[in-house]
Amino acid sequence: MQLTRTRVGMSRKAIAAGIATALLIGGIGSISAEAATKKPAAKPAAKPAAKPAVAKELNEFLNPTCPAKPTTLTIASAVILEKPGGLADQNNADEFMKKCPNVKVEFIGIPSNNLPEKLTTMAIGGNLPDMYMHFTSFTGKALQMRIFEDLIPLLGQDYVDGFDPLFLSEAIQGGKLLWAPWVAIPHAVLYRKDIFEKAGIKTFPKTFDEFLDLAKKLTVDTDGDGKVDQYGWAMVGTPNGSGAGRFHTMVLNAGAYNLKEDTNGKFISGASLKGYETALQLYGDAIKAGVVPPGYTTTGYPEASAQLATGKGVMMITGPHSMGIIVTQNPALKGKLAGFPVPTANGAPPITTLGQHGYAISRSSKNKALAVQYIKFMLSTKQILVYNDLEYRLPSRLKAQEDPQVKSGMAAGFVNALKGKVWSDSTASFLGSVVKVDYDSYSEMFLGQKTAKQIAAEADAKIKKLIADNA
């Protein structure tokens, strides 16, 4: 009896250990097998470049080739969630589905600040959609995960030549087109023309000091109740990509940067440059001067846009798309918004960022041909101008850029910003961590417990550590 019990007891333990070991080995084995079998898809054989036909056919693909069988095209998009920009995305899908009734376009809406995390999770889970929205900040991760399909063979070189070269300079990496550029939102200073006129302001600031002085002048009590209710600078101070992107624009215009590659391809930190400290100082001085509405640490892009819409804020470092959201909230402001170039620390020529995004086709997609049709359809002049009309985002196609609505009116200031220097973000896979260093830095500056010099030095050390850890 005793012996029987002992043998059974030992068997139970042995079985439990065996199951655990089997699962572990199975898990490791499956990962190894997966890693071994997951090889990059063979590049489709390069088709001979199509002879250029009539010029318009390189741009207008309003009659797509529809698939024979009912097909669902899945697209991960941040724009679909935005107002009013989401209407452009939906319009593309609706019009395409009219042309191809057996195609269902299904959007997976992901907020833009969460897009990198969500796409990473989807890639790991092996369930990336057919197409996904790509922002330049995601380039490093996309390259590391190799989740994109090279679009040059799919779209054709002639078609690719129809993109603005500025867009292509970011979208082509290692000879491959990672995504089809759609629109851009270069940074400038968006301002309320009506408030400027009321305050008698006729010239734009060229330096940080002039910008701060102007913000002070515009920070007033408009209704005489003794409380300030109009602030000069609607600053995006949230600790996320939105805030960090605008901060980095000021860093660039102070003569520094957060991360770039040197001529040898080695990553270097720019936080040790004086300009990083100067940009932090500007942020600190603005808070101290009281030209920023309270709650700046929780004021994100939507909140800052709302401040301009309601007149609580007068100026905002942003792209032209903010005009779309502001006019949607306050239609009376149509025609009363405009942009001027970002001021620089010492009056040097301003620098902006392209801020483009577009759509990539997943390497794992089974509907690549259909995705190509959809991309060409949505980039046709008629379709792309719908988005420009809604949110003033600048189109990537050269032909669409010629349309008068793109360069005139409220968008003019932002188009002009692209005539100067344009900065492109690094393609480091750890760029997200560097962005975190940026937003941690200005968050520290808001607290006022450390000097800009100290914070810049700490930021430099952190970026250098990131470079070393990812070497």
Next chain:
Amino acid sequence: MKSVFAKRSAFAKRESRSGMIFTIPAALIMFGLVVYPMLYGFFISTQKSNLIDKWEFVGAKYYIQLLTDAQFYGTLKTTALFAACVVIGNLSVGLLLAVLVNQKIPLVNIFKVILMLPWLFPEVVVALIWKWLFSPLFGLFNYVLFSLNLIDKEVDVLGQPNSAFAGVVFVCIWKGYPIVMLMMMAGMKNIPQERFEAAAIDGANKWQQFLNVTLPGLRPILLVASILETAWWFKHFTIVWLMTNGGPAGSTELISVDIYLQAFTNFNFGRAAAESVIILLLLMFVSFIYSRVLHDEN
């Protein structure tokens, strides 16, 4: 005798085998949903990987990195303080309200329902609502303070480290106390009424009855509540992430936020997994301490 023993032995074997067969489905589910992910997580913590096609064994590198990183200890300290404040708050508020609603007062059932409401809201909704309530420009909190002339300048609750920390703790207590209240109410129902009567006969007042009858009677429930609450709030993420993103300047950066940032911003899954394993071991240790301290010998 021998044949009886043999029969019993065969019966016991059949019984034992049947028992094992019946537990296999549950065991498989447990292995699949609990043990395997834990083992896989431990495996990832020993790899430098993108979880797709890049795997490099690095052994205990990330554990050594973490255990020698002052920032990690800082985050751990913030998390421990956060968990302690929220757990103590939940237990205190939950217990107090359970005692109150346990009285025979009119409309007590309506109060019970109202007091349960915070727990019914999703955490995302709670975080966003309170974020707006605390907004210095548009929020009700500042409006009320201004109306009562308690302030003459907006208070940015989530903009300063100390007040942001207090703010998220408050919101988490607001969200978390109902479940503790519910557990305490259930526990109180199991305390025999005779004990209270005996205490009253011995001359004990309400406070003495609470200390000497209610609290000891609730000991097993307190143990369970403490362990569960500590584990939940130590690894809490949603409310803090949505309200402050771990800011300002890292003052509300909990270990869960750090793990999320390591994995999805730094793309460092190995280190994130190593942090998770360390937290698991820490929480197991804390549970052990709780069970020793609050062990009910009866």
